[in-house]
Amino acid sequence: MSSSYLDFFSLKEDPFGLTPDPAFYYPFNEHANALLSLDYIMNNREGFYLLTGEPGTGKTTLLRIFINKWHSQAEIALVMTPRLTSEEFLQAVLDDLGVIFPLSGNKNDMIKEFRDFLLEQAHSGRRVAIVVDEAQQLPDDTLEELRLLSNLETEKEKLLQIILVGQPELVDKLNAPHLRQLSQRIAVRSALTHLSGKATADYLTTRLHRAGALTGAIFSPKAVLAIHQLSGGIPRLINMMASRALMVGFLEVKPVIEEKQVQVAAAEILKREKQAQSRTRGLNRTWLGIGGILLAALTALLVLFWRL
Template sequence: MLYLQHFGLREPPFSLTPDTGFFYNTSGHREALEVLRVALRSGEGFIKIIGEVGTGKTLLCRKLLNALEGDTWVTAYLPNPLLGVAELYRALADELGIGLPVKATVNDNLKAINSQLIDLARQGRRVVLCIDEVQVMPEKSLEALRLLSNLETEKRKLLQIVLFAQPELEDRLQQPGLRQLRQRLAFSYRLPPLDHQGVSGYVGHRLLVAGHQGGALFAPGALKLLARGSRGIPRLINILCHKAMLSAYGRGESLIGTRHMLAAIRDTDDAQATVWRDYLPWLYALAALIIGLEISALVYLARGGAS
């Protein structure tokens, strides 16, 4: 691609596809992984990871799944939370390699899962189920997850469940019908956005992974605008950086400056609203100053005319 050649890159640095090869070990993601490791080692049934849209929950989930590869762990991943109870149990059975009859009932599925989990426990293996976007999971399916967490031996849980979700899940868990599930969430972590330094480090890291070996591609002013427009959310950072680089490439320029980043922000509603909101106090102050000067000028002219 000419775009990549222009900036000296091997691959697109700001793709929206979660790629663990581009994983940037921010303090937030590092702390989240540590919480997950501690919780899984302790054998807790439920662990909750909360993050706003675009903060890297899916990437963190994939990083965890990769880290759990080996003879000790068996992992299951459900990217689609919009499942009924029967579909949920069947999806988990498929992940665990259980062949189920087409006409198997919910109870049949649960029995087959329990039997497989017991066999894996006898082999000294531990099973972890990761579910993404849990905030949209039906209430009956959330309750079915709680029932899955009841599967245990005298020593430990047979299944540990990690929930990745947007903040809306916390509101849903306050509902009376989900209080038992809420009480079982022993570990929880909320992913924070990146600060200005974190945004600069994130951009530099992704460019390095993508093959960039030259000088800085983003001017300091552009990075400052990026941090403000993206609010430190990795997905928005990717979108804005990609658009800004396209703007610079279209002009035949190799340094991404403030005008390129402003063009990207103007083309991105979510970022545009953030920047304007940050600048509003200054705009109001400037408007007040201009109005004050105009009033003073009118008063001065009026006095001069009277004399």
């Protein structure tokens, strides 16, 4: 983004960057309640916490704020690649926490080292938490491993807090009968939804002010309404549309963004989103087709085997 673009709107930095930035955090109710819930489970040493929301609703930003707040009081393992076996997951957690474990990978020895670490941290008054992002991708065996790890406790308190963050399908996954025991242990749950029209307006104004705008009236009321309607209130899409609308306004020398500039910006963004979704669906169909071919081949081999 060019300096002339920023200068045109009297901005010191990009107000609508897509990289999660706690400095631009807007505390609407659901986010504020989720942060309070995170503090609650850490302060009260609750076992599990579940945070869900559609892509782009701000889950990663919340995690960064939470980690920044607690890093001086807690040891936090952040797992960003959850498609791991139970043994790989445990190794990743211990490695992130700096726990030395046997190179043999013996699971019992790793758990013993982990328990000693947890007791040491509890004795010094520090919390220990495992945060799993995109947790809907966790294999069932790894989820069961997390349940077993949550059993690490003293007579008075839990030694480990486990924070699962993922998309709404994570709730459906946890409701499966074979994961009932884990689901029952989740003491606190939060769900992020889309921003309302008023929250969208406040969100835009807040980010503009923090980026150095002298006025919050860069977007007209109709432009704000259009952004809310076209983005569906999803913060990531709000950022994309607002940023692109500012660029359109700059190129058209429009110091106040109107509905027309938003529509131009949104048309391009929604087209890209649709193309990305089509590519994903196409890839899924390809894998389904491959799976069908392999299944047919396997069936044929089995039939041939039994005939022999």
